[in-house]
Amino acid sequence: MRNALPVLAVLAALVALWYVAVAPMNIRGALDVAERSGADVIPAESRARFETPVLRLMLDNADHIATGYSLDRPRLPTPGQVGAELWKTTGEMALKGRPMSKRSLIYHGWITLQSTLWGFALGTALGMAGAIAIVYSRVVDMSLMPWAIISQTVPIVALAPMIIVLSSQVGIEGRGVPKAIISAYLCYFPVLVGMVKGLRSPGAAQLDLLKTYSASGLQAFLKLRLPASMPYLFTSLKIGIAAALVGTIVGELPTGAISGLGARILIGDQFGTPLAIWAALFAAAILAGALVTLLDVLQRLTLKRMGMQA
Amino acid sequence: MQDVADALVADHSALKPVISADGLDLTFQTNDGPVHALSGIDLEIGKGEFVSFIGPSGCGKTTFLRCIAALETPTGGSLTVNGMTPDEARKARAYGYVFQAAGLYPWRSIEKNIALPLEIMGYSKAEQAERIARVLDLVELSNFGKKYPWQLSGGMQQRASIARALAFDADILLMDEPFGALDEIVRDHLNEQLLELWARTEKTIGFVTHSIPEAVYLSTKIVVMSPRPGRITDVIESPLPKERPLDIRDTPEFLEIAHRVRDGLRAGHAYDD
Numbered sequence: 014m015r016n017a018l019p020v021l022a023v024l025a026a027l028v029a030l031w032y033v034a035v036a037p038m039n040i041r042g043a044l045d046v047a048e049r050s051g052a053d054v055i056p057a058e059s060r061a062r063f064e065t066p067v068l069r070l071m072l073d074n075a076d077h078i079a080t081g082y083s084l085d086r087p088r089l090p091t092p093g094q095v096g097a098e099l100w101k102t103t104g105e106m107a108l109k110g111r112p113m114s115k116r117s118l119i120y121h122g123w124i125t126l127q128s129t130l131w132g133f134a135l136g137t138a139l140g141m142a143g144a145i146a147i148v149y150s151r152v153v154d155m156s157l158m159p160w161a162i163i164s165q166t167v168p169i170v171a172l173a174p175m176i177i178v179l180s181s182q183v184g185i186e187g188r189g190v191p192k193a194i195i196s197a198y199l200c201y202f203p204v205l206v207g208m209v210k211g212l213r214s215p216g217a218a219q220l221d222l223l224k225t226y227s228a229s230g231l232q233a234f235l236k237l238r239l240p241a242s243m244p245y246l247f248t249s250l251k252i253g254i255a256a257a258l259v260g261t262i263v264g265e266l267p268t269g270a271i272s273g274l275g276a277r278i279l280i281g282d283q284f285g286t287p288l289a290i291w292a293a294l295f296a297a298a299i300l301a302g303a304l305v306t307l308l309d310v311l312q313r314l315t316l317k318r319m320g321m322q323a
Numbered sequence: 324m325q326d327v328a329d330a331l332v333a334d335h336s337a338l339k340p341v342i343s344a345d346g347l348d349l350t351f352q353t354n355d356g357p358v359h360a361l362s363g364i365d366l367e368i369g370k371g372e373f374v375s376f377i378g379p380s381g382c383g384k385t386t387f388l389r390c391i392a393a394l395e396t397p398t399g400g401s402l403t404v405n406g407m408t409p410d411e412a413r414k415a416r417a418y419g420y421v422f423q424a425a426g427l428y429p430w431r432s433i434e435k436n437i438a439l440p441l442e443i444m445g446y447s448k449a450e451q452a453e454r455i456a457r458v459l460d461l462v463e464l465s466n467f468g469k470k471y472p473w474q475l476s477g478g479m480q481q482r483a484s485i486a487r488a489l490a491f492d493a494d495i496l497l498m499d500e501p502f503g504a505l506d507e508i509v510r511d512h513l514n515e516q517l518l519e520l521w522a523r524t525e526k527t528i529g530f531v532t533h534s535i536p537e538a539v540y541l542s543t544k545i546v547v548m549s550p551r552p553g554r555i556t557d558v559i560e561s562p563l564p565k566e567r568p569l570d571i572r573d574t575p576e577f578l579e580i581a582h583r584v585r586d587g588l589r590a591g592h593a594y595d596d
Contacts, residue, residue, distance in 0.1 A: 122477075218422045218423075218424060218426050219423070219426055219428075221394050221420075222420065222422065222426055223443070224394060224413070225392055225394070225412045225413065225418070225419070225420040226416065226439075226440045226443045226444065227413055227416060230444045232443050236442070236443070237428070238441065240428070240430050241428075241430075243430070319430040320429070320430055320431070320432060320471040321429050321471075323431050
């Protein structure tokens with residue numbers, strides 16, 4: 014409870030700030046609605062309002078500020094509106110017995126989650142294999158590491174469409190595989206870097222100790238390097254899974270995708286439904302939070318079982 | 324008749340050293356040119372001896388110990404351990420090595436830490452348990468087997484690391500400033516325990532230290548070394564009895580040896596700038 018208090022305080026401050034920001038962000042929209050319903054607004058013409066600063070508009074039309082909090086298509090929806098939309102597209106649909114409807118965020122979240130987990134598994138495997146190769150081979154260290162770093166400087170939004178086009182070219186149907194590849198592309202790097210650091214964390218004395226037992230390389234790996242790398246691994250996995258989710262969503266953005274949270278964000282943008290965008294955004298954030306929390310619990314359990322102070 | 328035979332056997336084993344160095348050299352190539360870590364080391368260590376290496380930093384005492392353990396490779400001269408090359412001796416698991424830092428694995432309990440060499444060497448589970456119990460008793464940590472290293476004091480951790488080195492049947496125990504990081508009182512206590520342990524196990528011990536009283540109190544043979552190049556300046560056979568209470572350190576014999584060690588250290592520094 015002591016830990017929750019500061020977090021909740023920050024959350025409350027953010028929500029308060031958000032509510033305050035809704036007024037200036039939506040004032041123009043609110044005045045348009047008011048004008049259409051025949052109310053007096055200053056200035057009366059939409060065009061003139063467009064050239065007036067928002068603060069001026071708010072001062073002159075204080076009565077209409079409240080309208081900005083209940084627009085159908087707000088510039089910035091209120092947290093309440095986002096929450097309601099989120100509920101409408103998740104919990105309510107589940108209660109109606111249609112959680113997997115095409116309009117349900119549970120369905121789209123599930124599509125995104127699948128690709129994320131595949132990408133995470135692939136990326137983690139690649140990252141760990143790469144780290145082992147780098148730690149055990151100086152040649153690989155010198156040849157692979159620079160490329161691993163360069164790979165992360167290429168913007169993923171530029172790469173994602175190419176991966177999708179190329180994978181369809183080699184006959185891979187659907188979005189699942191290319192999305193997982195994009196996700197793995199983002200996810201392997203933190204795992205690689207973390208594992209290299211972790212596998213190298215045992216000091217010279219600890220390696221010497223194993224040498225005095227004339228331990229084999231495999232024994233040194235299993236009994237020293239691997240367990241020593243565990244705290245590093247979990248930290249990397251937590252970063253990795255968040256990156257994998259971002260990768261999947263980016264993979265869902267290019268035109269053509271119709272399912273997944275990324276597609277919902279894009280479609281919401283194209284159809285001018287900001288509530289849908291925000292709801293999908295929050296669904297993605299909640300999903301990421303849940304995945305990271307899950308790994309955090311796993312980390313605590315593992316390290317506790319290993320007897321290390323977590 | 325039997326006595327004569329025993330004496331002959333004893334004589335024979337005394338003649339055949341466990342560790343023998345002859346004109347041993349070790350030069351490290353560094354960016355600043357070669358560093359003569361060891362130069363012309365001649366030394367024989369007999370079975371059951373307790374040999375201390377003492378000298379200032381950079382005199383090569385740790386390096387010599389590491390050569391015996393085959394953790395460093397000499398560049399000249401010869402060195403044998405149990406009649407083999409150091410590397411063969413290492414592969415035959417001829418020695419246990421205790422490092423300056425206890426170096427226990429934080430993810431293993433004390434028992435499991437002691438089990439580490441036994442697992443690597445392929446002892447059965449039953450034998451592992453039996454040996455762990457025996458060495459824990461030897462270092463008086465019997466009630467701490469299930470604890471994790473962070474739950475133990477520094478002195479207890481170092482005792483656990485000694486237990487780890489004793490767990491398998493190596494006749495030689497190499498110790499590199501094992502008590503260097505501990506306070507005076509704990510160190511006295513551990514020195515006493517170490518002597519007891521040595522008397523009970525009859526191991527051959529090589530012990531690196533900075534401390535003159537520690538070296539004199541523990542050793543049957545004190546090797547005084549000096550730096551640049553690392554070499555032996557004096558080898559002192561201790562006349563002290565095997566049975567050594569702590570207050571032996573106030574006797575004239577003890578002080579005399581300590582004095583000689585100090586002289587040896589000073590001589591090594593005579594042409595220092």
